[in-house]
Amino acid sequence: SRIDAVEKVTGRALYAADLSLPGMLWGKVLFATHPHARILSLDTTEAAALPGVQAILTALDIPGAKEIGAVIEDQPALAVDRVRFLGDGVALVAADTQAIAEEARKHISVEYEPLPGVFTPEEALTPGAPALHEARPDNVVNRHRVRKGDIAAAFGQAEVVLEREYRTQLIEHAYLEPEAVLAIPDPDKKGVQVIGSIQNPFSTRSFVARALALDLNRVRISQSTLGGSFGGKDEVMYIMAIRAALLALKCGRPVKMVNDREDSLRESYKRHPYKMRYKVGATRQGKLTAMEIRILADAGAYAAQSPFVTWRSTVEATGPYEIAAVSTDVTAVYTNNTYTGAMRGFGSPQVIFAVESLMDELAVELGIDPVELRRRNLYRQGSITATNQVLEGHTVSLEEVMDRALAAIEWDPAGQKVANPDPMPSSGGSGRRGLGLALSFRGCSLGAEGLDFSTARCSLEPDGSVLLALGISENGAGQRTVFTQIAAQTLGLPLERIRILDADTYLAPDAGPTVASRGTLMGGNAVLKAAAALRTNLQQVGGTAFGLPPAEVRITPQGLAGREGQILCWGPLVQAAQRLGAPLDVSATFQAPAVDWEEERGQGNAYFTYVYACQAAEVEVDTATGQVRVLRVAAAHDMGRAINPQMALGQIYGGVAMGLGYALLEEVELRDGETRTLNFDTYELPTAADMPQVMPILVENPDPAGPYGAKSLGEPTNELLAAAVANAIANATGRRIRELPCDLERVLLGISLREKREKRSSQA
Ligand code: MOS
Secondary structure (H helix, E strand, C coil), X not given: CCCCHHHHHCCCCCEHHHCCCCCCEEEEEEECXXXXXXXXXXXXXXXXXXXXXXXXXXXXXXXXXXXXXXXCCCEECCCCCEECCCCCEEEEEEECCHHHHHHHHHCCEEEEEECCXXXXXXXXXXXXXXXXXXXXXXXXXXXXXXXXXXXXXXXXXXXXXXXXXXXXXXXXXXXXXXXXXXXXXCCCCCCXXXXXXXXXXXXXXXXXXXXXXXCHHHEEEEECEXXXXXXXXXXXXXXXXHHHHHHHHHXXXXXXXXXXXXXXXXXXXXXXCEEEEEEEEECCCCCEEEEEEEEEEEEECCCCCHHHHHHHHXXXXXXXXXXXXXXXXXXXXXXXXXXXXXXXXXXXHHHHHHHHHHHHXXXXXXXXXXXXXXXXXXXXXXXXXXXXXXXXXXXXXXXXXXXXXXXXXXXXXXXXXXXXXXXXXXXXXXXXXXXXXXXXXXXXXXXXXXXXEEEEEEEECCCCCEEEEEXXXXXXXXXXXXXXXXXXXXXXXXXXXXEECCXXXXXXXXXXXXXXXXXXXXXXXXXXXXXXXXXXXXXXXXXXXXXXXXXXXXXXXXXXXXXXXXXXXXXXXXXXXXXXXXXXXXXXXXXXXXXXXXXXXXXXXXXXXXXXXXXXXXXXXXXXXXXXXXXXXXXXXXXXXXXXXXXXXXXXXXXXXXXXXXXXXXXXXXXXXXXXXXXXXXXXXCCHHHCCEEEEEEECCCCCCCHHHCCXXXXXXXXXXXXXXXXXXXXXXXXXXXXXXCCHHHHHCCCCCCHHHHHHHHHC
């Protein structure tokens, strides 16, 4: 079970919004009122005069970097002279109460000169289109490419060529807990602590320090209990932490900022919408010979993680199929829409929706069963990927996960189109059932995105209990439970004797970001290494004391044991260690195996290992209304090894639930950059009542690169379902839906009735 289960279930866990301190002020942001505009003037006098208002700040009050960013420094914590989307902050208020802060922001007057905006990547790329950032006149955030083989020749030799376009929508993480922080100035006002709902304390620290012009050691970032993130609490939290820290240092008092749901939906980044053109060539026998892929990603107003998100898409865009010739271009483009960034899957759900739909469409074209078509092309041991990486050193279990999922859902291609014998009671229509599947391969951890390392600290206390610390945070996936298990197992001590410290830049060593499903793999490896080093030191002390080879010394809950009757209890043991100079407070750094990437042709060993997955879905479509019910989902995931099988199952249920929303319901609707779905009344999320029967299948092929063989699970569980459901709908109805979500109109009529889409298609 989880080490943090009781506090969460009983409501005793402290989330950032629960924290308060004497003398605390409340901070609020004034948001832009135009999606693209120059700020001509800003008048704060009226607001500042309101009773209870303690400070009003603008970009002029930021002492350090005005713009920040993980890759491209283009995002202001407060708009400098221009706003680029409706979630930009223009001014900050600190006041005695939240109500006063909210009221005060209404009394700040801003004079704008509206600028023409661009709201689709195509518009933004049109020559002469308004540029969002002076440094990037073409509105291109980044481009990635893959060039493998002779693509023209390969298409020339193909017997069948299919071209299709697929689109995915803008979606919201919808974490239960909106963004919240509490900033506390140091008594000498030379530094600041920010406690908050923060996914990555170390990256947050670097941006707070840069914006406030402080040394890193003057900035303490502490993660409070976090109510969900799913990749969503990075940039938006950097910005919020900077704002709160600025107010706190200015006022010399603690400042709390809590977004309500509408502010959260307005300002937080989302998952990229993609437009994807795929062209595939194959032989009549169903052997893929060529694939050309052109993708446009809407980055919105700021680069954020777009270069990394689109890089993962580039590596994984062909799906897990061996193809001799591949040409892929992925471009992320600035628009005046809400910016987009990391979200569980990180560039994979979009391309999987496209390529797995394409595989089914090709199967129909060739008259080959979709499973058989996949079997003829899928990655096997030693296969070569689009980036020319040989898949070796781990078990390539794609066919295994596919067969396990198909068996669980009782896949019967011949008997797929069973009409429900019972008519749909409410609508008068009938129910048509269908089955669909999707496959994926996924690179674990950061890959060639960046330096991949992780540090953990393990120290033995004089009573034999252990403190464990590392900067991988508990984002709700159970990371800290897994680390505690790994330390306990490695040291041979009971779980209860290990206490893991909070993810806090003053308490824990940097273990890299908690992203890319790297927690267990990278953090776990560092914990394993630190615990093993501590064990070695303990065995050395015991060996000296007992006159034995260290390997014969065992660790027990009472202390060290040697031969029959030889016992060294914890107290004397610690003293013996001090006499010998053997450290019992040990740090260890795990460096990921090497990866490489050649940018020009997009070739290289992109990730040091991969995971494989298959999800298969059974749906029932109401022919009168277009409503889709997902009845059953079989989800087979090879995560190397399940360190905590119960939590692994939780990941699968959660990933399927989120995938269901992406498949059927969710869409952040923007009109000219304005978010129309500002709360969960209009932004539709699946509920428990929508959940299918989920059949999770844990496939374990231990990976030599992982701690006890474990690698990744969190994101893969959320990348497949939309594709499987779209395939199942096509199987049930004959209607192919190439744009998410598969909502009523698309399923029933084949089109979307939403206004913004009419606008978009008139421009296409
Ligand atoms: Mo995660 S989506 O890599 O923060």
